[in-house]
Amino acid sequence: MIDGRARVFGDDVNTDYIISSRRKRESLDPAVLRRYLFEDLDPLFAATLAPGDLIVAGKNFGCGSAMEVAVTVLEGAGMKAVVARSFSRTYFRNAVNNGLIPVTCDTGGIREGDRLAIELRPEPTGCAVRVRNETAGFDIPAAPLDGLLMAIIQAGGLAPYFKQHGRFPLAL
Numbered sequence: 001m002i003d004g005r006a007r008v009f010g011d012d013v014n015t016d017y018i019i020s021s022r023r024k025r026e027s028l029d030p031a032v033l034r035r036y037l038f039e040d041l042d043p044l045f046a047a048t049l050a051p052g053d054l055i056v057a058g059k060n061f062g063c064g065s066a067m068e069v070a071v072t073v074l075e076g077a078g079m080k081a082v083v084a085r086s087f088s089r090t091y092f093r094n095a096v097n098n099g100l101i102p103v104t105c106d107t108g109g110i111r112e113g114d115r116l117a118i119e120l121r122p123e124p125t126g127c128a129v130r131v132r133n134e135t136a137g138f139d140i141p142a143a144p145l146d147g148l149l150m151a152i153i154q155a156g157g158l159a160p161y162f163k164q165h166g167r168f169p170l171a172l
Contacts, residue, residue: 004052014064030076057084062091099157105142
């Protein structure tokens with residue numbers, strides 16, 4: 001179970017909004033960059049982060065550059081998951097490959113500051129995902145994560161997965 005306070009953004013949040021290109025030239029260290037999260041959208045945002053906060057967005061979250069730092073900076077800020085209506089394909093894969101859980105669901109009823117609980121329920125073919133808006137008192141069905149993606153996330157990302165297993169399973 002992952003729970004936290006919703007920090008809500010809209011549609012088409014690109015990777016340069018997550019962490020500005022000028023900051024990526026200064027450092028790639030997530031512990032340093034976390035101070036600059038979303039600074040072009042809200043210069044005070046990073047200072048208001050609390051442990052367990054969850055980014056919630058509309059469609060096409062993470063569009064733009066394919067830089068992995070747009071994922072690792074969120075992890076450096078202590079986030080375990082991002083909830084969005086949809087993700088850019090590259091951001092989704094970078095999230096999985098770095099152990100960040102991309103939760104895809106209808107985010108329209110989630111408001112800034114709502115308390116959310118994300119439940120991951122293992123199933124034979126993968127992992128069922130449910131988001132509960134504790135503040136408003138309703139469940140939001142989410143897209144399941146297939147078994148291999150969940151195994152990569154649980155290992156901490158693609159590199160740790162390969163260190164543990166040496167290869168992908170023969171049958172997918």
